Amino acid sequence: MPPRIALGVHRALSPTSRVQFRVRRCASTSAASPEIYDVVCVGGGPAGLSLLAGLRASGATQGLKVALIEGQDLEKNRLPKDATLDSFSNRCSSLTPASVKNLQEIGAWSHANLSRIQPYQEMQVWDGVTDARISFDWDSARPLLSPRKPSQPTTIAYMIENANTTTTLLSRLEELGGVDMFLATKVDSIDLGTDTERVDLSSWPVLTLSNGKSLAARLLVGADGANSPVRTFAGIASRGFDYDRHGVVASLKLEGEGWGGPDHKIAYQRFLPSGPIAMLPLPGNMATLVWSTTPDRAAKLKSLPPNDFIAMVNAGFRLSPTDLDYLHTMPSGQEEEIAWREKHTPFKKHDIPMRVAHVQQGTVASFPLRMRHADTYTGERVALVGDAAHTIHPLAGQGLNQGQGDAAALVRTITHAVQTGQDIGSILALESYNSERYAENNAMLGVCDKLHRLYSVGSGPLVGIRSLGLRAVDAMGPLKGFFMSRAAGGV
Ligand SMILES: Cc1cc2nc3c(=O)[nH]c(=O)nc-3n(C[C@H](O)[C@H](O)[C@H](O)COP(=O)(O)OP(=O)(O)OC[C@H]3O[C@@H](n4cnc5c(N)ncnc54)[C@H](O)[C@@H]3O)c2cc1C
Known part of the structure; x- marks a missing residue:
């Protein structure tokens, strides 16, 4: 009998957890076993790329096995090599000094x-x-x-x-190496894994990709934008x-x-x-x-x-x-x-x-333009960053910056979990990320919304x-x- 791998996972969702996977369990035991990752990030926008670069750049987390799944061909989101200074993309953002410091x-x-x-x-x-x-x-x-x-x-x-930000982060990731990139590849479904003789994945998200591959995530990060499939799969409500x-x-x-x-x-x-x-x-x-x-x-x-x-x-x-x-x-x-x-x-x-x-x-x-805020940024083995967690009116130029703040905070949380021997996917280990970012983002969402309303009066x-x-x-x-x-x- 093959050895049973101890993954140190929670065998069931904790009763206090606010999030339940709204998914079916992987039915087939005959399908090829999923490849096991510590962190799977869905979404290669500024928030997802920043998170992955942060994980790979930090000594404590660079040993984690990480993957990126991005539906688009990111090559097309890069700055054109022949770009001249009399032509600019219409998708620009104002980066705050704090975001630049993080980069x-x-x-x-x-x-x-x-x-x-x-x-x-x-x-x-x-x-x-x-x-x-x-x-x-x-x-x-x-x-x-x-x-x-x-x-x-x-x-x-x-x-x-935004293309310059993407190119910047991709170049850094290429320099660091070590991220399994699944580009131009969509997530088809996310299910809870199964408890097989070899390994117990019954509380792990298992992703099936459009290329047929299957990945199991100790921690699944939704950096997949305003319509976040990860958020939906995790059953986290987003209001607004x-x-x-x-x-x-x-x-x-x-x-x-x-x-x-x-x-x-x-x-x-x-x-x-x-x-x-x-x-x-x-x-x-x-x-x-x-x-x-x-x-x-x-x-x-x-x-x-x-x-x-x-x-x-x-x-x-x-x-x-x-x-x-x-x-x-x-x-x-x-x-x-x-x-x-x-x-x-x-x-x-x-x-x-x-x-x-x-x-x-x-x-x-x-x-x-819309305002949305997820009820929580974390669930058992799930964390949301960037527009997947919140979408804000652009009047104060804060959306992308909030995502950079999320990514940096999640890297700190994962680093702490690794250093203290915690399971990085457990809701307990992720709680500090949620508490650090939720209140701050909520305050900024409120200010921008009120400014919009205040000035809509003629x-x-x-x-x-x-x-x-x-x-x-x-x-x-x-x-x-x-x-x-x-x-x-x-x-
Ligand atoms: C008009 C306008 C002006 C703005 N100006 C500013 C500004 O000045 N400053 C600022 O800070 N912010 C600004 N913003 C907000 C900013 O653009 C967003 O907050 C930011 O781009 C969000 O980044 P993200 O990485 O969270 O998500 P996204 O950039 O949306 O990236 C999500 C990624 O996930 C991928 N994805 C989604 N679903 C799947 C799937 N199923 N499988 C695989 N991949 C998937 C998508 O392809 C995408 O690449 C502005 C927004 C607008 C609309």
């Missing part, structure tokens, strides 16, 4: 294509109805009594193409709602040399009642747009010819919400109409972004109150500093 610690940042990353040092945010404004930069946020030390940061965030808003994105070229000068770049966000419009700096005179608006308006913007689309983006930062309401109803001719209206609208040139001169062909797209007493609040925070250096350090990921 440095796992040895990935040195692989980043820095020429395509734009740090920015200032943010101008204002109310499109009342023009009340708040400006964020580290120097104005600090109280005069404690001037900035040379070691303190001046960068608010780094604009980076759709915002009835779409984020319109585009890669833009600005007039002249761009704004703010090479060492001082500014990000702009104007809150309109239909949603915020944001212009974020990329290298040179390039910029990326995220305009959150109603699905109808998003469809309208996408249908416009380039000259009218450009005029609408310029108007989004300059004209009144009433003007914009009208412009969205026009079947065509926005450019001419806006040129006329702008002549009659006073605005301070230095408080708004440079004019858009050109929109990169094929980059105008939109994404539905008239009434709330409009006056919110403007007073914005001006008050703007005038209080320490309070502003507190908000900035929270948004920067606690640097």
Whole structure:
């Protein structure tokens, strides 16, 4: 009789566990035995790749047997080798200094294509109805009594193409080696394993892949995005709602040399009642747009010819919400109409972004916006990271950063479990990950949701109150500093 392998697993789901696999047990005993892994990560987005790089880079966890399963061909998600600085992907994110620090610690940042990353040092945010404004930069946020030390940061965030983040993390993983990659391979099903004579997998998730392979996971990580199959298989509920808003994105070229000068770049966000419009700096005179608006308006913007689309983006930062309401109803001719209206609208040139001169062909797209939060990030032999655990409105540019924070925290939790001889898949060992990340992400989800609601109001007493609040925070250096350090990921 073959020796029975002791895997040290929980033989049954603990009665206190909040998560049950909503799956059938592997019926067939004649099928080939699954290959056994310590960690199987489903999803090779920024969160999953960061987790795997963190595990491989840490001395305590680099001996674990790990696998990545990703449905897409990740080669297509890499930065094109011939990419030039006058063309950028429309999928960009602002990485906080805390996320960059994590990428440095796992040895990935040195692989980043820095020429395509734009740090920015200032943010101008204002109310499109009342023009009340708040400006964020580290120097104005600090109280005069404690001037900035040379070691303190001046960068608010780094604009980076998602493809650059993916390429950076993949390069680091290639350098580290040791991850079994199943790319362009989907998870077909997840079942609980069986207790055979040789090995007891009865509490282990066993994944069947589209290539026919079968993997058993001591710990299954769902880094598989907002519609997470791992979350569904684990029976973890995810609550929330759709915002009835779409984020319109585009890669833009600005007039002249761009704004703010090479060492001082500014990000702009104007809150309109239909949603915020944001212009974020990329290298040179390039910029990326995220305009959150109603699905109808998003469809309208996408249908416009380039000259009218450009005029609408310029108007989004300059004209009144009433003007914009009208412009969205026009079947065509926005450019001419806006040129006329702008002549009659006073605005301070230095408080708004440079004019858009050109929109990169094929980059105008939109994404539905939603808020979701899983009831828990952990279950017996399951952990969720990134958008699989939470999906947030992009108005504060936090989604990808939250995923980086999750990945770093899960690496710490697994490291601790390994060092203390715990079973890395047990709910007990995973609890510190859940408690560390859940409350923090929940607070950020709440803030972004409330900001969205607060600024969706176009008239009434709330409009006056919110403007007073914005001006008050703007005038209080320490309070502003507190908000900035929270948004920067606690640097
Ligand atoms: C308009 C817009 C602007 C944004 N701007 C910012 C910003 O400025 N800053 C910021 O921090 N965030 C931003 N975000 C959010 C950010 O893009 C996401 O939070 C982030 O990409 C999520 O990363 P992830 O790795 O968790 O998931 P994903 O990137 O969604 O990756 C999930 C992966 O899982 C794979 N997968 C799914 N199912 C399976 C399966 N069955 N089998 C195998 N593989 C599977 C998918 O192919 C995918 O590669 C923005 C979002 C939007 C919509």
